Amino acid sequence: MTVNKWTAATVARKVIDNEELFILDVRNADAFEDWKIDGHKFEYLNIPYFELLDGVEEILPKIPTDKEVLVVCAKEGSSVMVAEMLSEAGREVAYLEGGMKSWSSYLEPIKVADLPNGGELYQFVRLGKGCLSYMVISEGEAAIIDAVRFTDIFTNFAKDKGVEIKHVFDTHLHADHISGGRHIAAETGATYYLPPKDATEVVFDYTPLNDGLNVKIGSSQIDVNALYSPGHTIGSTSFVIDNQYLLTGDILFIDSIGRPDLAGLAEDWVGDLRETLYTRYRELAEDLVVLPAHFMIIDELNEDGTVAKRLGDLFKENHGLNIEDEDEFRSTVTDNLPPQPNAYEQIRQVNMGKITPDNDEQTEMEIGPNRCAVR
Amino acid sequence: MKITKTLDAKGLACPMPIVKTKKAMDTINSGEVLEVVATDKGALSDIPAWAKSGGHTILEQKTEDDLLYFYIQKA
Known part of the structure; x- marks a missing residue:
């Protein structure tokens, strides 16, 4: 039987199209527990590759013959070995090119909306990491929000x-x-904006992103309006695009809200988070479509693969927006928080320009789920 | 600690460090110690997990100048 090689893009399509897939993940149990390829209709078997060195006979009965099988490991090598063993045993299987490393890096651009006069709004979905970036396009010009590090994309x-x-x-x-x-700004000559309150330690030049800042994209002047919305960090700022779309950054997600502790100041910022979610956002139009900077679970994806929901619906359905008691809210977002993202302190240092790791080191730092939310 | 055998797994990528470690282990006797020198960071979690699954004991593990050293006593 042949061994097929699938790219992260192939797997991403299967996630978005809700296809069935059987994943044999041959990483350590810890690594699998922590982070895996999520799909609505995916089934999993986790057996570390080093338990299969003597052969795959024992696991053959557990591997279906009536659906596609993908072998996954951290970087690729072990999945190729196991896929070849399965192939020799008469099974047709595929392995993931580049392993979880490439899954972590893959971005799928999906159109969220058409804007007036031929404009477009795209969401770049980083399925393996749950990061969402945005590009607003209008008549020859573009603005990018929360770009991940793959600048070429x-x-x-x-x-x-x-x-x-x-x-x-x-x-x-x-x-x-x-x-x-x-880096995109430096390469293209674009202006790079960062909220000044988050930028007190950065070592590069930037343009302050202040409350009320307005830029217009293209001659039809698609509006991009900044709205100061602290809480995840003290500088966190949202955007309203074309009076229709609310980009919430890491403050509000579809099924969760931002956590206030990643810069080490949960107790100080919980009040800001409350104010943003329960006062500032409440003053906005309920018909705004929320576009967050992350998703945490695959259930937050819409049928077309986008992550987007009407603000009014989130006011009804998102648990984090429905905690009436302030003390209860405070304890929800400061006690029993999930583990912090992998290498988050180092990542902050990189984003401040204080350290410049090479590409492999950056990949290593970003391994694992994003964990920016409280549910 | 008396080292019975040393395996040079430098420059090898996953799964080879483990594949070679397993083969080397097959050549020594119960209670003897295999030294493994690797560079692939995956070995940091994989060698202990593999050793545990086979009942072997990691007597010592250290990192020096990007080299990963493991001292595994055969079960």
């Missing part, structure tokens, strides 16, 4: 669309992933 996308990147924003100083924002 964004600059090439802009090239394909024939647009010039004029503005690059980060809603806050990220702690779970490395920002590509200032």
Whole structure:
């Protein structure tokens, strides 16, 4: 039987299209427990590769013959070995090219909306890490919000669309992933904006992203309005695009809310988080479509693979927006928080420009789920 | 600690450090110690997990100048 090689893009399509897949994950049990390829209709078997060195006969009965089988490991090597053993045993299987490393890096651009006069709004879904980046396109110009570190994806996308990147924003100083924002700006000549309250320690030049800042994209002047919305960090800023879309950064997600502790100041910022979620956002139109900077679980994806929901619906359904008692809210977002993202302190240092790890080190830092939320 | 055998797994990528470690272990006797020198960071979690699954004991583990050393006593 042949051994097939699948790219992360192939697997991403299966996640988005809700296809069935059987994943044989041959990493350590700890690594699998911590982080895996999530799909609505995926089934899993986790057996570390080193338990299969003497052969795969024992696990053959557990591997279905009536659905596609993908072998996954950290980087690729072990999954190739196991896939070949299964192939010799008469099974047709595939392995994931580049392993979980490439899964962590893959971005799928999905159109969220058409904007007036031919404009478009794209969400770049990083399925393996749960990061969401955005590009607003209008008449030859583009703005990017919360770009991840794979700058080529964004600059090439802009090239394909024939647009010039004029503005690059980060809603806050990220702690779970490395920002590509200032590198895209440096490469394209765009302006790079960062909230000044998050930027007190950064070692590069930036344009302050202040409350009420307004930029217009293209000659039809698609509005991008900044709204100060602290709580996840003290500088966290949201955007309202074309009076229809609310980019919430890491403050509000579909099924959870932002955590206030990643910069070490949970007790101080919980009041800001409360104010943003229960006062500032309440003053906005309920018909705004919320577009967050992350998703945590695959159930937050819509049928087309986007992560988006009406603000009014979130006011009804999101548990974090429905905690009436302030003390209870305070304890929800400060006690029993989930573990922090992998290497989050180092990642903050990278995003401040204080350290410049090489590509492999950056990949290593970003391994694992994002964990920016409280549910 | 008396080292019976040393395995040079430097520069090898996963799964080879474990594959070679297993083969080397097959050549020594129960109670003897195998030294493994590797560079692949995956070995940091994989060698202890593999040793545990086979009942072997990691007597010592250290990192020096990007080299990972493991001292495994055969079960």
